Amino acid sequence: MSILTPFFPKEAEMKGMTLDMSGLTFSMFAVVVVITSPFMGFLVSLVNPKNIIVGALFLSGLCNIGFGFFANIQSLDYFTLACFTTRIFEGIAASANSVAIFTILASVFPDRIGGIMEFDASPSTVGLLLSLLSIAYAISSPIWGKIVDLVGTETTWKLIVVGLFGSSIGIVLLGPTPYLNIPNQIWMKAVALIVFGLSSALALLPTFKSMLDYAIADGFRDNESTSGIISGLWTSVYSLGEIIGPIGGAALDENFGFSICSTVVAGLHLLMVSVIFLF
Numbered sequence: 001m002s003i004l005t006p007f008f009p010k011e012a013e014m015k016g017m018t019l020d021m022s023g024l025t026f027s028m029f030a031v032v033v034v035i036t037s038p039f040m041g042f043l044v045s046l047v048n049p050k051n052i053i054v055g056a057l058f059l060s061g062l063c064n065i066g067f068g069f070f071a072n073i074q075s076l077d078y079f080t081l082a083c084f085t086t087r088i089f090e091g092i093a094a095s096a097n098s099v100a101i102f103t104i105l106a107s108v109f110p111d112r113i114g115g116i117m118e119f120d121a122s123p124s125t126v127g128l129l130l131s132l133l134s135i136a137y138a139i140s141s142p143i144w145g146k147i148v149d150l151v152g153t154e155t156t157w158k159l160i161v162v163g164l165f166g167s168s169i170g171i172v173l174l175g176p177t178p179y180l181n182i183p184n185q186i187w188m189k190a191v192a193l194i195v196f197g198l199s200s201a202l203a204l205l206p207t208f209k210s211m212l213d214y215a216i217a218d219g220f221r222d223n224e225s226t227s228g229i230i231s232g233l234w235t236s237v238y239s240l241g242e243i244i245g246p247i248g249g250a251a252l253d254e255n256f257g258f259s260i261c262s263t264v265v266a267g268l269h270l271l272m273v274s275v276i277f278l279f
Contacts, residue, residue, distance in 0.1 A: 012083070016076045023142060025083050030138035032091025033098075037135055040099040041128030049100040049127075056097035063090045098134045103127030132190055136197025141205060148206045153213040156206045161273050163203025168269035170196030175262030203269075208234050 012022045044052060063086045070086075073079040103126065148156065173192035176182035212230045220226045252261035 011071060012079075015073075015079045017080060021080065023146065025080075025087055026145075027142045028084055028087040029091045029094070030135075030142060032088050033095045033138045034135055036092055036095040037099060037128065037131055040096050041125065041131075043096070044100055044103045044127060049103045052096050052100040053104075056093040056100065059089055060093040060097070063087075063093065094134075094138075095131075098131045099127045101127075102130035129186070129190060130193065132193040133197040133200075136194045137201045140198045140201045144202045144205045148209055153210065153217070156210040156213070157276055159206045160203055160210070161276055163199050163201070163206075164269045164273050164276075166199025167196055167203055168266040168273075170194075170199055171262050171266040171269065175259040175266075177263045177266065178259050 012025070017025075040052075066082070066086050070079060070082050073082060144159070148159065151159070170192050172180070173182060173188060173195065176184055176188065176192075182188065208230065211234060212227060215226055215230055216222050220229075249261055249265070252264055
């Protein structure tokens with residue numbers, strides 16, 4: 001989905017597609033994920049999850065290759081139909097891949113999934129439950145993206161603060177954080193994952209635009225070179241977090257338990273809120 005973001009809106013505009021239709025094309029991915037994820041939860045109980053992942057990756061790859069040829073379609077109607085159809089199949093692939101991966105994780109690491117297995121849920125149920133985060137993220141991303149495009153740079157940081165604060169609440173509920181008397185029940189895990197998915201999307205999506213806007217305001221040229229520099233920096237820092245996060249989280253979970261681990265992570269989110277207010 002992220003690969004399309006830099007070039008698809010401009011390409012669609014060149015074909016004559018309206019902005020609303022372009023946004024609907026992006027949203028179709030999330031709609032399909034929402035509809036198909038529950039069915040994928042049942043599918044993994046019938047088909048080997050590894051086979052599902054292989055098939056999903058193959059289908060996703062074909063879809064991405066297909067988008068590369070759509071620039072040659074001259075008819076707006078055929079271009080729109082091709083984009084919608086491909087996004088539908090991308091959503092199916094993403095849904096299958098997400099649920100299958102979480103199902104495997106639940107089976108291989110039953111003691112490292114936040115205590116969900118203590119509710120005696122099947123791996124497929126756990127996989128479906130954990131996919132709620134991805135579903136919430138996918139549904140809300142187009143909405144938050146539209147809001148980010150509408151507001152000015154001065155307001156963007158406020159959206160990030162709200163997202164970080166909401167993410168900390170979701171993580172506290174997921175733990176749950178000790179001493180707050182939060183019910184440690186499976187429905188609370190579902191609520192926590194949805195809250196975290198919605199909030200993390202809001203916290204993350206405005207960051208690239210904010211970095212780019214501030215770079216241009218500080219004297220960088222508004223061109224592809226600047227966008228490339230900011231994109232590279234953003235991707236580098238994001239990837240650094242993907243390295244540090246699993247290592248640090250695993251160490252905290254191993255030594256202090258998931259409840260304390262989630263409390264620390266929630267605290268880091270609130271620390272970032274303080275840093276944003278200071279600078």
